[in-house]
Amino acid sequence: MAQRWIMHVDMDAFFASVEQLDNPELRGRPVMVGGEHRGVVSAASYEARKFGVHSAMPVAQAKRLCPNGVLVRGRMARYKELSSMVMEVIHGFSPVVEQTSVDEAYVDVSGTERLYGSVEEVARALKTGVQEATGLTCSVGVAPVKFLAKIASDQNKPDGITIIRPEEVQGFLETLPVGRIPGVGPKARVTLARWGVTTVGDVLKRSRAFWERRMGERGLVFYDRAQGIDPSGIVAHGAPKSSSAETTLSDDISDKRELSRWLMVQAERVGHDLRRHGLRGRTVTLKLKYSDFKSITRSRTLPTPTDSTDTIYEVGMDLLAAERLERAVRLIGVGISNFGEVASQLSLLGGDTGDDPERRRLDSAIDAIRDKFGGKALSRGKVFGLKDKK
Known part of the structure; x- marks a missing residue:
């Protein structure tokens, strides 16, 4: 029976690395991705981490730790684009x-050695493919079971590969801090320390019955993990059911003209994502979150499917225009769904999507320029004057 190999692929400081990729002036500098006026740090470059900055840290605290750090507003649509x-x-x-x-993602690479060589060669080939496609690095962990693959991917960050072979599992776990097991948080570590358990090896000094008495079903899973046992497999997801983009604004906005600019930025992201994956949708949805955190969505279903940036924008604008804004908006987004059979059949048969041929040619030209020269190479007039596009 072929050896089972699970690989965990984890991008290195992803959000911050994307900002450094898109802006060469940020390379080598401590970068913190987060909100200027509110929120927390969502990502920190490795240069910033040297100062103790980490994700989920309040921005004010991060600035105190790293006063020379560069705070950058996140661009989730861009991150999703590269993630894709x-x-x-x-x-x-x-x-x-x-x-x-x-x-990050798990991937079952069992048996791929026949195509790519040893498991080390598979991991290196995957890392090379990611870097060539995006300009970014990732770290890879490979192990016989899922939870160990995740632990392994964090062993040699950034840009590393760690492989735990079946015969190495027990030795690897013996001295591993117990907090490295997924699901063992700070409170659990305190409790375990009272029982004399600080490493995974300490877990096995107690019987299976002990852990069942103390922790119930979770205790049995915990005991299994200490032995390197993990029956969970890869849960492969099906085809995407929607595509969307949204922006949490640094300042609340009441002006619909300003909101319309953000809608165009988001429609461009969504349209480009659809065209990259050969998808067309019929239902356009506008999402708004007000300053009091109340959220609303408004949708419209088109008679024929579309992947046109302008069509998505215009429907989103119609929905926005019809909305009587209760108060200032802190988040705005647009998405498209309902990819069903109508869209796929029209695409397959080359049928009319309902979009103006001129629009399709314009989208294709813009996509080609941006794919070659980068997302900032070209902007539509509707977004001129909008700073820090996401």
């Missing part, structure tokens, strides 16, 4: 992929 490219590379190595966040 990363996942395309990963899917090229195996169809069994579980994306767990925008910057």
Whole structure:
């Protein structure tokens, strides 16, 4: 029976690395991605981490720790765009992929040695593919089971590869801090320390019955993990059901003209994502979150599917125009769904999508320029004057 190999791919400081990729002036500098007026740090470059800055830290605290750090507002649409490219590379190595966040995924590479060579060669080929496609680095962990693959990917960051072979599992776990096991948080570590458990090896000094008495079903899972046992497999997700982009604004906005500019930025992101994946949708949805955090959505279903940036924007604008803004808006987004059979059949048969041919040619030209020269190479007039586009 072939050896089972699970790989965990984790992008290195993803959000901050994207900002350094797109802006060469940020390379080598401590970069913190987060809100200027509110919120927390969502990502920190490795240069910023040397000062103790980490994700989920309040921005004010991060500034005190790293006064020379560069604070950059996040651009989730851009991160999703590059994430999509990363996942395309990963899917090229195996169809069994579980994306767990925008910057990480598990992939079952069992048996791929026949195509790519040893498991080390598979990991190196995947890393090379990601870097060539995006200009970014990732770290890879490979192990016989899922939870160990995730631990391994964090062993040699950034840009590292760690492989835990079956015969190495027990030795690796013996001295591993117990907090490294996924799901063992700070409170659990305090409790375990009272029982004399600080490493995974300490877990096995107690019986299986002890852990069941103390922790119930979770205790049995915990005991299994200490032995390197993890029956969970890769949960491969199906085809996407929607595509969307949204922006949390640094300042609340009441002016619909200003909001319309953000809608165009988002429509461009969504349209480009659809065209990259050969998808067309019929239902356009506008999302608004007010300053009091109340959220609303408004949708309209088109008679024929579309992937046109202008069509998505115009429907989003109609929905916005019809909305009587209760108060200032702190978040705005647009998305498209309902990819069903109508869209796929029209695409397959080359049928009319309802979009103006001129619009399709314009979208194709803009996509080609941006794919070659970068997302900032070209801007539509409707977004002129808008700073810090996401």
